[in-house]
Amino acid sequence: MTKPKIWYLLVFTTFGAALTASFYFDLPIEPMTWVLLIGGVTAGSAAAETLTGYIDRDIDAMMDRTKDRPIPSGRISPKNALAFGLILTAISLVMSWFVNIWAFSLMAFGLFDNVIVYSKWLKRRSQSNIILGGFSGGAPALIGYVAVTTQNIEIGLVMAGLVFLWIPTHIWSLALHIKKDYTKAGVPMLPVVSSEKSSVRVIAGTTVMMVVFSLVPFLFGEFGIIYLATAGVFGAVMLALSMWLLVKPTEKASWTVFKFSSPYLTALFIAFMVDAYYFTPPG
Numbered sequence: 001m002t003k004p005k006i007w008y009l010l011v012f013t014t015f016g017a018a019l020t021a022s023f024y025f026d027l028p029i030e031p032m033t034w035v036l037l038i039g040g041v042t043a044g045s046a047a048a049e050t051l052t053g054y055i056d057r058d059i060d061a062m063m064d065r066t067k068d069r070p071i072p073s074g075r076i077s078p079k080n081a082l083a084f085g086l087i088l089t090a091i092s093l094v095m096s097w098f099v100n101i102w103a104f105s106l107m108a109f110g111l112f113d114n115v116i117v118y119s120k121w122l123k124r125r126s127q128s129n130i131i132l133g134g135f136s137g138g139a140p141a142l143i144g145y146v147a148v149t150t151q152n153i154e155i156g157l158v159m160a161g162l163v164f165l166w167i168p169t170h171i172w173s174l175a176l177h178i179k180k181d182y183t184k185a186g187v188p189m190l191p192v193v194s195s196e197k198s199s200v201r202v203i204a205g206t207t208v209m210m211v212v213f214s215l216v217p218f219l220f221g222e223f224g225i226i227y228l229a230t231a232g233v234f235g236a237v238m239l240a241l242s243m244w245l246l247v248k249p250t251e252k253a254s255w256t257v258f259k260f261s262s263p264y265l266t267a268l269f270i271a272f273m274v275d276a277y278y279f280t281p282p283g
């Protein structure tokens, strides 16, 4: 129900942002803060997945990729899934409340943006559904950062912004790969409502934006060579893959871009932590 193979990376961005802030400003993180932070974001991500699974139960039953999920397959009743999702939502809000008011506000915002703005309002109506719905994706990283500090908040915003800019490549490459599924369910993902030619151009364009944006932390002098080297190497691979998709838009290419997108994001968050541990900003 809660799609752990998705939320592990959401929780990892929280963990990475918190540890990066802790190393960067030499601020310790209490064990209780870790429990409340990681527990809260895990509950929040699981809540969002469960509630969006409840909202999407009708179209999930239509798509090959999702028809075996707990509600469409009858393993859990919609009523129980809704109750489970609401309980997880309450747990995540209470735990983030005990972290601090910033974490609580961002958790509430992330849940609202993902469940209501994205899943309820936009997913079936607009091809830009994942743009306005994408802010929720950056929320876990910002929650991790503000759990430690609100100083130099631009560092937390850059991490959240990186996740936000990563989403179009992540989901549109998948949507291109399973265009038939989304068409059957009537979900207007960009690759479903646009031609393949313009979809691969947009995916390549958003990948370029994401890779250029990923260099900002170094250009602002807030992170050093370890981060630059990682963002450079992994960014070059992401660019090469999306250029390959642009030139030869096959299902294999779109699947490869999709599957590499998560290791890309993971590598950058690891680089944030390692660099913050070894790199002290000038001045």
Ligand code: HEM
Binding pocket: 003, 005, 006, 007, 009, 010, 013, 065, 118, 130, 133, 134, 136, 137, 138, 163, 167, 170, 171, 174, 258, 259, 262, 265
């Ligand atoms: C509006 C935002 C997002 C949408 C619509 C979206 C959509 C999807 C979809 C449809 C899948 C395939 C799931 C399946 O087949 O069961 C997926 C996989 C995944 N998503 Fe997202 N996603 C979003 C944001 C995020 C964010 C912010 C993260 C983490 C930071 C994330 C992490 C993952 C991971 C790790 C997978 C599995 C990837 C793999 O199988 O290699 N997603 N996403």
Ligand SMILES: CC(C)=CCC/C(C)=C/CC/C(C)=C/COP(=O)(O)OP(=O)(O)O
Binding pocket: 006, 010, 041, 044, 045, 048, 049, 052, 053, 056, 066, 106, 107, 108, 109, 110, 111, 114, 119, 123, 136, 137, 139, 140
């Ligand atoms: C603050 C906080 C915890 C925020 C949660 C943010 C969050 C859960 C973001 C991920 C969104 C996501 C993977 C949506 C899946 O889309 P989908 O439902 O369209 O995917 P599907 O087609 O596989 O069902």
